[in-house]
Amino acid sequence: MGIQFNNIPGAGLVAPLFAFEVTSGGSYQSASRLLLVGHKNTGAAIADNTPQAVGSAQEAVALAGAGSMLAEMARVAFLNAPVQETWIVSAAATGTARVDTIKVNSAPAGGGAGVIEIAGEPVQVQIAAGDSANTVAAALAAAINAYFNTLTGACLPVTATVSTDTVTVTARHAGAIFSDLDFFVPTTVNTNAFAGAVLTLTNTVPAAGDPDLSGALASLGDDPFDWIVSPFADATNIGRYAALLNDTSGRWAYSRQVYGHVFAPSTGSTSALTTLGLALNDRHLTILPRIASAGNATPAWLWAAGLVARIVPWLSDGVTGNVSRNQTGLVVEGVKAQRNRSTVPTYAGRNTLLRSGVSSFLITSDGRVAIDKIITTYQKDANAQPDETFRDIQAIGQLVAILRFFRAQLSYEHGQKALADENPGGLGSLSTPKSIKATLVHAADTLELQGVLENARGFADRLIVQRNTQNANRVDILAPIDRVNALDVIAANARLYSQYRAEG
Structure with a gap:
């Protein structure tokens, strides 16, 4: 078997030398963004x-x-x-930023805690006895602008200003995606001072526009x-x-x-x-x-x-x-x-x-x-016929994993090689359709062990690797992949008997 070198010449060295060149044998690691x-x-x-x-x-x-x-x-x-x-x-x-108003109609005489949820985040205001609607509105606007959920790190997608008893809330970004921005006064919160008719919520400027x-x-x-x-x-x-x-x-x-x-x-x-x-x-x-x-x-x-x-x-x-x-x-x-x-x-x-x-x-x-x-x-496929091949998101993840692994193994073993029909001298500088096929078969075996594809033996039987008839520098491959399927449905027939029939 011939030994392949990338840097040490195969001929012409006469002076004494004991040298190693260092190359990578390839070590694939999957990653995604x-x-x-x-x-x-x-x-x-x-x-x-x-x-x-x-x-x-x-x-x-x-x-x-x-x-x-x-x-x-x-x-x-x-x-x-x-x-x-x-x-x-x-x-x-791009487009128009959504604007809403929160009017404080009244304040509970005895004070309390008022809670309004904006985009699912609870904004709480402490109301003192005797506070006016204007005072409560100012406190609410300040709470919206200062909101930070110390437990989750969440902030609000809106900012607020106040004028007398009304808080004006503006989305941070323009666009129709804010159309269903959620404002909600929970009634399940015990003694929520904002429950009932305390607040009036009005969408004054609808969100509009989609970004390019x-x-x-x-x-x-x-x-x-x-x-x-x-x-x-x-x-x-x-x-x-x-x-x-x-x-x-x-x-x-x-x-x-x-x-x-x-x-x-x-x-x-x-x-x-x-x-x-x-x-x-x-x-x-x-x-x-x-x-x-x-x-x-x-x-x-x-x-x-x-x-x-x-x-x-x-x-x-x-x-x-x-x-x-x-x-x-x-x-x-x-x-x-x-x-x-x-x-x-x-x-x-x-x-x-x-x-x-x-x-x-x-x-x-x-x-x-x-x-x-x-x-x-x-x-549907290109002929408008029903086709479930690429329906499951797992199929996309598997396909990416398989193709990247195949490409990596082919690169490790056949990059910077010459191509011949046969390699009788076992030269490391030559690749053949047979050796390329072996690389893919071994890769399929690995992916079968890793639970990505199945029936690696069937893959090997169906795999075709051949030199292109028009381009002598090219190899064509048919790689029929059988992917592992997600277990989505278990259907069982629970047959009930008063008594099992006697075995004859």
């Missing part, structure tokens, strides 16, 4: 359309500003994936961003996601191979969500549903960041089989369940959403949000 797309505060340090890594929620605040969409998305993401490599990219907000994400998405270049969370699911930006990730010239193209998948939330009725899903057919896009008019305390951008961050550590794990697992029941931290539980999708409703290309969620018995099933919007 979570990217959060959103808005920064005015004057924040991070520049628009410039992806930047953040190592903590505090660092995101330093870059994007306290209470900004990006800082809050990072906070919730780190609650669910504490050690995930996370990046943020800011896109300029072209610059932010283009700034990704060919850097690896596997899991992209964008709060915007308007038709124009959905079209931009398709352009970013398409298989012909986008991030999934053979000429780029940097991959990526976009998750976007959408709020609507089951009917509206179903209509949206059926109009889409993209294996690179996932729609995360929120039910409209259900009392959604958690804003859409935090809902998406939380759900995706909860599953990304599994989707990125092609070593222990987590990428292949059913994700049902994973509890999402930092998000609140809708208040109107009567509109939570039933099994039939969730099944309808899933069959329409929209993911689904659960509310646990103790009122927490959990993953039900996350899917892509892919439903």
